Amino acid sequence: MSAFMGEFSQKTSAMYYPWQHPQWQMLDRLLEIDRFPHALLLCGPAFIGKQHFASALAARLLCEKPLAGFACGRCKQCLLLAAKSHPDLLWVGPEEEGKAIRIDPIRELGQFVSKTALQGGRKVAVISPAESMNLNAANALLKNLEEPTAGTCVILVSHQLSRLPATVRSRCRLLTFAVPPLAEVESWLAQVRGRKGDVSELLGYADGRPLLALRLLESDLLENRRTFERLLDEVAAGELNPLVAAEKCLASPPGMAIDWLYSRVAAQVRTAGATGAMALRFRFLDKLVRVKSRLLGSANPNVSLLWEELLMDWQRLSR
Ligand SMILES: [Zn+2]
Incomplete structure (x- = not known):
């Protein structure tokens, strides 16, 4: 079972993030009136804490004596967590980040939900990110969503709802999460970082997503991104040769740097209005999506060559 549990395997945290209060309250009410769904789909952009929410929820569902609506942290179930x-929590994710969830772990999930709970309470299975399921896996899951066993809850976490088959979506209760309001993220960041500072640049880079902002802060990604943005400026201004710049791009995590370039082009689209270059920019955005999936796919593309091509396009578009 453990082979398929991703990075977040059985991560426990009783508390959800402050901006998730409405969603939590809604589920709390459903629990109170004994109408808790057997299949729940948490969806919204990445890096806003949906996995964390799923983990807090799983703890709440498994806890023997919840306190004020949260896992108590002291009972036998909480200690096991x-x-x-x-034994009654199963966390299913891709074997490697960015790869597909294949049919085997979903079959395993099928066995898990059909057994009786080993601890006599509920059983919770989490699939994250659910859109990573390949078609066979998604089809195998359907049967489990159709014939739920009592006391079992399957929680799907999805960052890209449109990539999830409609047949899966329609069998789940949908719970949507949005990027929280800026002020809320700012005060949360100040709290976790222990100081207030100017976080507007950081939140701009993170598109307002709190956990991405935190990740940027805690790694050298912020500096990395600043360097990358400068490089894009220089290429755009014709001060730096795209071929030279391509070599420098290799220092940034490729999937992430493609996203950064994507945001720049998207910003151009927003500010430039309907000019002749609009169609070219949209085509370039499509290309970036394709390149990113190639980078994350199983083939080993020549990254340096890809960057040369992308930066030449970028220079042309920026003229
Ligand atoms: Zn407990």
């Missing part, structure tokens, strides 16, 4: 060895 804290030890990452609760």
Whole structure:
């Protein structure tokens, strides 16, 4: 079972993020009136804490004596969770980040939901990110969503709802999460970082997504991004040769740097209005999406060559 549990396997946290209060309250009400859905789909942009929410929810569902609507952290179930060895929680993710969830772990999930709970309470399975399921996996899941066993909840987490088959979506109760309001993210960041500072640049780079902002802060990604943005400026102004710039791009995490370039082009589209270059820019955005999926796919593309091509396009578009 453990082979298929991703990075977030059995991560426990009783508390959700402050901006997730409405969603939590809604589920709390459903629990109170005994109408909790057997299949729940948490959707919204990445890096706003949906996996964390799923983890807090799983803890809440498994806890024997929830306190004020949260997992107590003290009962036998909570201790099993804290030890990452609760037999009635299954966390399914891709074997490697960015790869597909294949049929085997979903078959395993099928066996998990059909058994009786080993601890006598509920059973919770989390699939994240759900859109990573390949078609066979998604089809195998359908049967489990159609014939739920009592006391079982399957929680799907999706960053890209449109990539999830409609047949799966329609069998789940949808719960949507949005990028939280800026002020809320700012005060949360100040709290977790222990100080208030100017975070507007950071939040701009993170598109307002709190966990991405935190990740940028905690790694050298912020500096990395600044360097990358400068490089794009220089290429756009014709001060730096795209071929030279391509070599420098190799220092940035490729999937992420493509996203950064994407944001720049998207910003051009927003500010430039309907000019002749509009169609070219949209075509370039499509190309970036394709390049990113090639980078994350199983083939090993020549990254340096890809950057040369992208930066030449970028220079042409920026003229
Ligand atoms: Zn408990």
